[in-house]
Amino acid sequence: MESPFKGKTGLRRVLNALVYSMDGLRAAYKNEDAFRQEVLLAVLMIPAACLLPVSMLGRALMVASVLLVLIVELLNSAIEAAVDRISLDHHRLSKRAKDIGSAAVFIALLNVVVVWSCVLIN
Template sequence: MSSASKGKKHRLIKSFGFAFTGIRTAILSERNMKIHLCITIIVIFASIGLSISMIEWLFVILAIGGMLSLEMLNSAIERVVDLVTEEYHPLAKQGKDIAAGAVLIYAMMSVMIGLIIFLPKLFHLFF
């Protein structure tokens, strides 16, 4: 292997390392991430327990993955805004509020997906 491609591989491994550090930091420092992870575990167990279909799994995976990723992006935006200014600034407020709004939209979509998939199954189970 040439030293150029060795260097590229090393950089790639380092980037993965940074990404995993980011995930770890978000989980350890963000309360919302801990809540999302708890919900994720419950949803995965419910999905297995209720034997959801392949297509339903795809939607569940999209909802979970999208939610966790978006929550992390929101946290990243909050940190960058705090880095730029600790003073009150209307643009800082807009930046944080818009990012929070994006999370809220995806969370509502995820809840809708969850209701569509799980409600009929739970109804069948109990009635």
């Protein structure tokens, strides 16, 4: 069964998407400790990137690497919620899905370290 909102077009679709996105950000912030921690890091690191004496490209890479962590965390949280919606029972495939999502967040965090190190050392 398809969503009844799938057929919306134009400005109505854009407004619906904006509302759903804000709902998702609020839900993640309210329910996900890791997302709140990463938002705090972003609130500290993005202004720092803007104030540091680095090239515009370096600054863009630094900010993008931090935003990527938030994006990956949102996707990881969505995976976890979907898996938990299906069943809270322990299952090897549920564990695999959650572990892979967690690994994606870990790699995004490593990416921040690498990008910031490269920009600041250069």
